[in-house]
Amino acid sequence: xxxxxxxxxxxxxxxxxxxxxxxxxxxxxxxxxxxxxxxxxxxxxxxxxxxxxxxxxxxxxxxxxxxxxxxxxxxxxxxxxxxxxxxxxxxxxxxxxxxxxxxxxxxxxxxxxxxxxxxxxxxxxxxxxxxxxxxxxxxxxxxxxxxxxxxxxxxxxxxxxxxxxxxxxxxxxxxxxxxxxxxxxxxxxxxxxxxxxxxxxxxxxxxxxxxxxxxxxxxxxxxxxxxxxxxxxxxxxxxxxxxxxxxx
Numbered sequence: 001x002x003x004x005x006x007x008x009x010x011x012x013x014x015x016x017x018x019x020x021x022x023x024x025x026x027x028x029x030x031x032x033x034x035x036x037x038x039x040x041x042x043x044x045x046x047x048x049x050x051x052x053x054x055x056x057x058x059x060x061x062x063x064x065x066x067x068x069x070x071x072x073x074x075x076x077x078x079x080x081x082x083x084x085x086x087x088x089x090x091x092x093x094x095x096x097x098x099x100x101x102x103x104x105x106x107x108x109x110x111x112x113x114x115x116x117x118x119x120x121x122x123x124x125x126x127x128x129x130x131x132x133x134x135x136x137x138x139x140x141x142x143x144x145x146x147x148x149x150x151x152x153x154x155x156x157x158x159x160x161x162x163x164x165x166x167x168x169x170x171x172x173x174x175x176x177x178x179x180x181x182x183x184x185x186x187x188x189x190x191x192x193x194x195x196x197x198x199x200x201x202x203x204x205x206x207x208x209x210x211x212x213x214x215x216x217x218x219x220x221x222x223x224x225x226x227x228x229x230x231x232x233x234x235x236x237x238x239x240x241x242x243x244x245x246x247x248x
Contacts, residue, residue: 079152117191
């Protein structure tokens with residue numbers, strides 16, 4: 001995949017952050033655009049033969065401290081082909097030779113794409129969404145499982161993933177405080193790279209509007225059903241969800 005194709009992916013995956021109240025940014029490069037640092041398709045070597053790839057993969061997998069699941073198993077668990085998984089793994093291994101990413105490394109990689117702002121808090125929340133077993137690290141399996149949902153998943157799967165991002169304490173509900181924490185983190189990350197320039201009270205104002213819209217029974221929390229129902233009836237969010245299809 002050439003650099004132009006990667007840039008197309010970067011523009012399309014902007015929809016990953018198309019959560020309620022996401023600001024309009026001048027420099028549009030989305031969630032997986034930041035993660036593309038872990039999978040540099042534009043520089044990946046093309047496999048020469050299936051046998052050679054198999055040998056290379058086994059050697060690569062045995063060289064890291066964390067040995068991921070076999071490619072065949074990951075192929076059955078994700079919507080990526082074996083060839084795509086090979087490219088993803090080589091890119092992941094280039095950035096993370098140990099086979100896992102800790103939060104500090106994740107933040108360092110992610111922050112390089114937001115020099116105009118502070119991406120550390122949002123990267124923390126994003127890291128926790130990828131760290132599905134909550135062990136303080138993101139393995140290659142964690143990475144491709146999340147990426148598979150965000151790029152190839154159904155709308156329902158993508159919205160479930162987005163809900164998990166907002167549900168900071170993982171209790172099955174989104175509170176107004178959690179939504180505000182995510183929103184503030186997004187605006188901090190964007191820095192001055194938004195249009196129009198945002199006022200300090202803008203995140204809270206956006207949260208008030210969207211939370212009231214989502215919390216239909218007015219019990220002070222948003223359930224997964226309320227979240228999905230509201231998003232499915234929002235034309236802009238649904239349009240963003242469909243931008244993920246066939247981007248690789």
